[in-house]
Amino acid sequence: MDFYLTALLQGLCFAGIAFGIYISMKIFNIPDITTDGSYTLGGVVTGIMLTHHQPGWVILIAVIFAGGIAGALTGIIHTKLKINALLAGILVMTALYSVNLTILGRSNLPLLNFGTIFNTVNFITNGNQNSLLILGVFVTILTLLIGYLLKTDFGIAMRATGNSEPMIRALGVNTDRMKIIGLAIANALTALSGYLITQLQGFADISMGIGIVIVGLGSVIIAETIINWLRISSVWLSLILVMAGAVIFQMVLAFTLNIGVDANLLKLVTAVFVLLIVGLPCLTAARS
Known part of the structure; x- marks a missing residue:
């Protein structure tokens, strides 16, 4: 039981x-590879600040700020220098x-x-x-904040930018901004995962x-499959399913290890699992 816990x-x-x-792929349709670097950045900033005995709230702010800068740099390279979003993410990730x-x-x-958040609280x-x-309290607050943001006028403009950029630009919205x-927020959230997992x-x-990007991608694909299957349009339910997708993804990997699959093959199992999730809708549609 502790294994699955x-x-x-x-x-x-x-x-x-x-x-x-x-946010990056489903709202803005941007394949952001900065994730690998910003996740590590969150963990690194957390680790080094813990060794300097910084307060937890200071570390949290620093991690959000660092991740946000990484995402903003990708966005600036993509929008201002007109470089492909995938390449922009790779450049920032490499740096x-x-x-x-x-x-x-x-x-x-x-x-x-x-002292970490898990042994001091x-x-x-x-x-x-x-x-x-x-973690339950932390993730619940995070979900509520993101859900509230996406329901505001600013959040609606973000979603509209991904859905129809020419239309929202015609309405006077600065889509580059x-x-x-959006990428700054996405990578700040990714850095928060590094903050939590490091502790x-x-x-x-x-x-x-x-x-690590495959973990997030697999989680979102799981959620998207359920969202399309149940025809869910609610932002709140979508976010809850995305969170659930992350848990389901880890549970599948835990089950794989629990039945005796070699740990050296875990990345292979991860790739195959994501491939099955991606391909299942196409296979189902082909049969019907």
């Missing part, structure tokens, strides 16, 4: 990545590797002897259950973000 905790930590991918390594100063930083005595409660802000696992690692 750990997967649930990781799934909640990855909710930020799922929300970030949802962030050096930035992260410079900040961390080493390849791995253990944090077991430092104690609602109950059981460690895993306490972490679950903390919307994309920059949960007790270390920051320079390679922790490699391939």
Whole structure:
């Protein structure tokens, strides 16, 4: 049971990545690869600030700010320099590797002897259950904030930019600015996942973000499949399903390991699982 509880905790930590991918890919139709770098950036900033005994709220603000800058840079390169969004993300992600390594100063930083959000805030005595409660509150607040943002006039303009950029530009909305802000928000959310997972696992690692975009993408695809199947149009339900998608994704990986699949094959299993999710709607439509 603890094995699946750990997967649930990781799934909640990855909710930020799922929300970030949802904003960049499903709202703005931008394949943002900055995710790999901004996730690590969030973990690196968290780790180094914990070793300097900074307050938790200061670390949280710094992580959001750092992730936001990374996303904004991708947006600026894409909109102002007219570079393909995928290439812009790759450029920023590549640059962030050096930035992260410079900040961390080493390849791995253990944090077991430092106070994290999970060992300084104690609602109950059981460690895993306490972490679950903390993450539940954190992710719930995050979901409410994103849902509220997307329901405001600004959020509607963001969504309209992705749906019909020429139309919303004709109405006087600066679509370049919307994309920059949207990517900044998406990567700030991704950095928050790095902030959470670093404290949960007790270390920051320079390679922790490699391939992490597939986790967010898989989570969003799971949610999108359910959304299309149930024909859901509510923003709130969509966000809840995106969060649930992150948990389901981790549960599938946990089940894979639990039945005895070699851990070395986990990335392969992840890729196949995402491929099945992506291809299932097409296969179903072909049969019908």
